[in-house]
Amino acid sequence: MSRRRLGQLEAEVLAVLAGAGGFLSPQEICDRLDGEPAYTTINTILFRLLDKQMVERTKHGRAYTxxxxxxxxxxxxxxxxxxxxxxxxxxxxxxxxxxxxxxxEEAALRALLEDPGGET
Known part of the structure; x- marks a missing residue:
């Protein structure tokens, strides 16, 4: 198994949370990531994201989401x-x-460059 850099894994966690549209537990995040990352690693990333105010958490039973x-x-x-x-x-x-x-993606970029304000 290849190891991801922490910044890459952080970006993947953010993408999972963005796609969820709601609260997820660390285990649910682990389950949605490729490569079976360690639960403790995901928890560490979530604590860092919380400290950066990029995520919020709430108590759900005895755990946080x-x-x-x-x-x-x-x-x-x-x-x-x-x-x-x-x-x-x-x-x-x-x-x-x-x-x-x-x-x-190229078409989307061209459309943005031709009309940056989206006023078409």
């Missing part, structure tokens, strides 16, 4: 901005990104 409080699209965009800011050649990074888009 968690829900996403941050905007997933904003979080993803901020990660992308971070990578661009750190790149020696941001244009090359953007070029690689665009070339990796699916036809559907």
């Amino acid at each position: 968690y829900r996403l409080t941050a905007d997933e699209s904003g979080l993803a965009a901020e990660r992308m901005f971070g990578h661009l800011r750190l790149a020696h050649d941001p244009s090359a990074v953007l070029s690689q990104f665009v070339h990796g888009l699916s036809p559907h």
